[in-house]
Amino acid sequence: MRLYIIGPVSGHENDNVDTFEEARDRLKAAGHKATIPHEKIPAGTPWRQAMRMSIRELLSLWKGEPRYEGVAELPGVFTSKGARCERGICEQLGIPHKTVDEWING
Numbered sequence: 370m371r372l373y374i375i376g377p378v379s380g381h382e383n384d385n386v387d388t389f390e391e392a393r394d395r396l397k398a399a400g401h402k403a404t405i406p407h408e409k410i411p412a413g414t415p416w417r418q419a420m421r422m423s424i425r426e427l428l429s430l431w432k433g434e435p436r437y438e439g440v441a442e443l444p445g446v447f448t449s450k451g452a453r454c455e456r457g458i459c460e461q462l463g464i465p466h467k468t469v470d471e472w473i474n475g
Contacts, residue, residue, distance in 0.1 A: 371402045371436065372472060373427050375455045376443025378406065379416055385443075392443055392469045399473040403441065420451050427455060427464075439465035441472050 374392050378384045389405040396403035410422045429436045440459050446452040459466040 370400075370438045370472070372396060372404070372439050372441045373437040374403055374405045374441045374443065374469070375423075375427075375446060375452045375466075377445040377449035377452060378419075379449070379451065384412060388443060392441060395473060396441060396469060401441075401472060404437070416451070420454065423451070424455060424458060427458065428462075435464075437464075439467070439472070441469045442466060443469060 374389055374396070376385065376389065376392075378389075381388075384407065386405075386407050389407055393403040393405050404426075406419070406423045406426070409426045410419050414422065427437065427440065440455070442452070442456065446456060456466060458464070
């Protein structure tokens with residue numbers, strides 16, 4: 370399954386990239402294709418612009434179909450203003466979203 374990973378970025382050392390990369394690697398080892406925002410959004414991008422870019426990526430299409438089949442959530446998703454926004458979009462649009470562990474353990 371092709372997944373987009375969401376979670377806290379701002380206020381974390383190195384924009385929390387290590388946590389995102391670890392989740393991506395775990396999901397890939399479990400057979401998923403996973404993308405992290407850091408692959409799509411340049412470091413230092415202002416928060417509002419970064420959120421627009423992340424949401425655009427989350428909702429992007431490939432050959433007329435959703436690029437991502439679901440969203441994997443990192444711990445702390447409820448403490449992150451941006452991740453809560455992305456999760457709300459998933460809920461409103463019916464995009465499957467689960468924790469990284471839930472995707473891995475089925």
